[in-house]
Amino acid sequence: MIATKGYAAQSATEPLAPYSFERRDLRPHDVQIEILYCGVCHSDLHTARNEWHGTAYPCVPGHEIVGRVTKVGSHVSKFKEGDLAGVGCLVDSCQECNNCKQGLEQYCEQVATQTYNSPDRNDGTITKGGYSNRILAHENFVLHISDKLPLEGVAPLLCAGITTYSPMRYWKVSKGHKVAVLGLGGLGHMAVKLAASFGAEVTMLSTSASKEADAKRLGAHKFALTKDPEQLKGLTNYFDFIIDTVSADHDYNMYLNLLNTNGVMICVGAPPSPAQIPAFNLIFQRRSVVGSLIGGLPETQEMLDYCAEHGITSDVEVIAMKDINEAYDRMLKGDVRYRFVIDMATL
Numbered sequence: 001m002i003a004t005k006g007y008a009a010q011s012a013t014e015p016l017a018p019y020s021f022e023r024r025d026l027r028p029h030d031v032q033i034e035i036l037y038c039g040v041c042h043s044d045l046h047t048a049r050n051e052w053h054g055t056a057y058p059c060v061p062g063h064e065i066v067g068r069v070t071k072v073g074s075h076v077s078k079f080k081e082g083d084l085a086g087v088g089c090l091v092d093s094c095q096e097c098n099n100c101k102q103g104l105e106q107y108c109e110q111v112a113t114q115t116y117n118s119p120d121r122n123d124g125t126i127t128k129g130g131y132s133n134r135i136l137a138h139e140n141f142v143l144h145i146s147d148k149l150p151l152e153g154v155a156p157l158l159c160a161g162i163t164t165y166s167p168m169r170y171w172k173v174s175k176g177h178k179v180a181v182l183g184l185g186g187l188g189h190m191a192v193k194l195a196a197s198f199g200a201e202v203t204m205l206s207t208s209a210s211k212e213a214d215a216k217r218l219g220a221h222k223f224a225l226t227k228d229p230e231q232l233k234g235l236t237n238y239f240d241f242i243i244d245t246v247s248a249d250h251d252y253n254m255y256l257n258l259l260n261t262n263g264v265m266i267c268v269g270a271p272p273s274p275a276q277i278p279a280f281n282l283i284f285q286r287r288s289v290v291g292s293l294i295g296g297l298p299e300t301q302e303m304l305d306y307c308a309e310h311g312i313t314s315d316v317e318v319i320a321m322k323d324i325n326e327a328y329d330r331m332l333k334g335d336v337r338y339r340f341v342i343d344m345a346t347l
């Protein structure tokens with residue numbers, strides 16, 4: 001077994017605290033990674049506090065991982081010791097179903113194994129994530145990381161980046177489209193950068209007036225404060241897409257009438273309570289509401305390569321591991337510019 005140090009939540013109501021545990025010995029297809037940086041996703045907080053229910057404790061969150069390969073199993077062909085490597089939200093899947101064969105491992109028909117809070121497919125132990133000094137994953141679930149970009153800014157691409165890239169590629173967001181991004185946090189700021197890079201006209205819809213200048217610096221062409229109904233009036237029937245990244249319960253209907261005919265609201269934010277949407281808000285203008293879950297492995301590599309080529313990274317505030325609980329509190333207040341990333345050297 002491999003001795004590992006990390007931070008864990010012991011229950012839904014306790015702060016995260018230092019936690020030592022053991023990871024499995026290397027399997028033939030495993031890559032062992034010494035973690036350098038791990039991003040802090042709002043999903044980590046939802047899970048640590050059991051907001052989605054089903055959290056197994058102790059829970060070690062973290063699924064925006066970059067680091068260096070320290071060991072590889074006997075059958076590994078894609079990585080060698082010393083390589084930079086990334087792990088996102090998945091560490092395994094059945095790799096045999098139709099979705100896995102198409103590189104849509106996130107939609108594995110046998111349910112993919114998440115990086116944390118998921119039963120391991122082989123031994124049933126609960127996976128533990130990137131708030132730790134090392135991790136193991138099957139080589140097919142490990143990503144190649146370019147040395148061209150600062151690693152702390154690359155870590156959030158593994159979840160915030162791919163979660164916004166994937167639906168925009170699926171819906172072919174491009175020049176000529178009017179895209180609204182709802183919520184300027186970790187996912188939202190990546191959505192702005194990526195949508196702008198795809199050539200779309202981007203409007204930031206935010207509850208925080210103080211984020212206007214940043215939204216424009218990140219690539220938004222317009223900004224509307226959603227708390228001010230006057231600012232939304234001129235946007236009725238305006239957008240082709242709304243990318244909803246909001247983490248808290250909110251009224252979806254407030255935004256649906258901003259969609260033009262055939263407009264699509266893409267939900268990536270996962271608030272704890274179900275949405276209430278009257279059919280009439282969809283019937284008129286033939287609007288749709290769709291969801292999207294992270295991205296598969298081939299598309300995640302494609303996104304990382306795209307970002308390396310276009311110089312796209314996350315805007316980060318690097319924190320020490322011990323400051324994670326304060327970071328969670330600030331994230332809840334929308335006070336993150338725009339992703340906290342843990343420097344694992346501080347563990």
Ligand code: NAP
Binds near residue numbers: 268
């Ligand atoms: P985050 O950094 O905390 O950003 C969320 C943003 O939502 C905030 O910055 C804020 O932006 C806005 N917001 C917060 N409360 C709001 C409210 N009551 N009403 C309206 N807007 C509000 O979170 P994140 O890490 O980007 O994650 C966002 C959500 O996506 C979470 O629910 C997370 O679990 C989910 N997620 C989903 C996937 C997927 O595969 N679909 C993957 C990763 C994460 P403003 O200040 O601009 O209003």
Ligand code: ZN
Binds near residue numbers: 041042043044063
């Ligand atoms: Zn995430």
